[in-house]
Amino acid sequence: MPPVLPSIEIHSVAGGHAHVYLVKAGDTGVLVDAGIPGSEEKILAATRRAGLEPEKISLILLTHAHYDHAGSLAELKEATGAPVCCSHYEETHLLSGRTPFPKGLGPYTKTVSKLAGKILAGREQFNPVQPDILITGERDLSEFGIPGRIVPMPGHSGGSIALLLENEAAFIGDAAFNILPWSVVPPFADDPKNLVTSWRYLLQSGAERFYPGHGKPFSRDKLAASLERLIKKAQRESGEKID
Structure with missing residues (x-):
């Protein structure tokens, strides 16, 4: 007989500008991202409301090291005792407490990116933290009580990763x-x-429901339609065909 998988509960936690997710499986859970600086108490209170004390968190997974996702990471690591997992590309950013602002995809956001880059250059954006697990490829999460895997997801940043559940x-x-x-x-x-x-x-992974850092969950149909637009935009700007 196949193993009985624990039931999965997904909780969206207030983390400031970006969502923090608690993925609960039985009596353990994984935190996905860490909100803006100063949001650790709200996040910990939400995990308790979901039925998990902080020490039951088995892992903190950082999708990438921008300040609205890593802001309370050091404090949450200390409060839970959970290891921090991120891409190996993000280690330097976590150790310094700062990360470059991403590039814009349109005229307005390109301007915003340049201005933000100048303002944030050299500034500490969050408390530095030493990551414990560095991702270089796919990684199974069964050892942390979660039926799923971590996969690299570069694009928004070079070190972005995602969590795919069964x-x-x-x-x-x-x-x-x-x-x-x-x-x-x-x-x-x-x-x-x-x-x-x-x-x-x-789209090829079999995932049906996507939980972004900004906005509500959405379906694979919306992702597929957006992919067509993204490819056409990239082709217009580069003049190259993208297969």
Whole structure:
């Protein structure tokens, strides 16, 4: 007989500008991202309301090291005792407490990116933290009590990662923004071609429900339609065909 999988509960936690998700499986759970600086008490209170004391958190997974996702990471690591998992590309950013602002994908967001980059240059944006698990490829999460795996998801940033569960839910950080009714293309991405590759992987993975860092969960149909728009935009700007 196949193993009996624990029932999965997904809780969206107030983390400031971006969502923090608690993935609860039985008497353990994984936190996906860590909100803005100063949001640790709200996040810990939400985990308790979901029926988990902080020490029951088995892992803190960081989709990427931007301040609205890593802001309370050091404090949550201390409060839970859980190891921090991120891409190996993000280690330097976590150790310094600062990360570059991503590139814009349109005229307005390109301007915002340049201004933000100048303002934030050299500034500590969150308390530095030493990551415990560095991702270089896919990684199974069964040892942490979660039926799923971590996969690289470059595009928004070089070190973005995602959590794919066996119940067809995917936690994708800022690989997509579900803010507009017609598109989930993020306003910022360092590498649009990598983003196209990552989205194709998501569609091929079997995931049906996507949980972004910004906006509400959305379906694979919306992701597929947005992928077509993203490919056409990248082709117009580069003059190259993207297969």
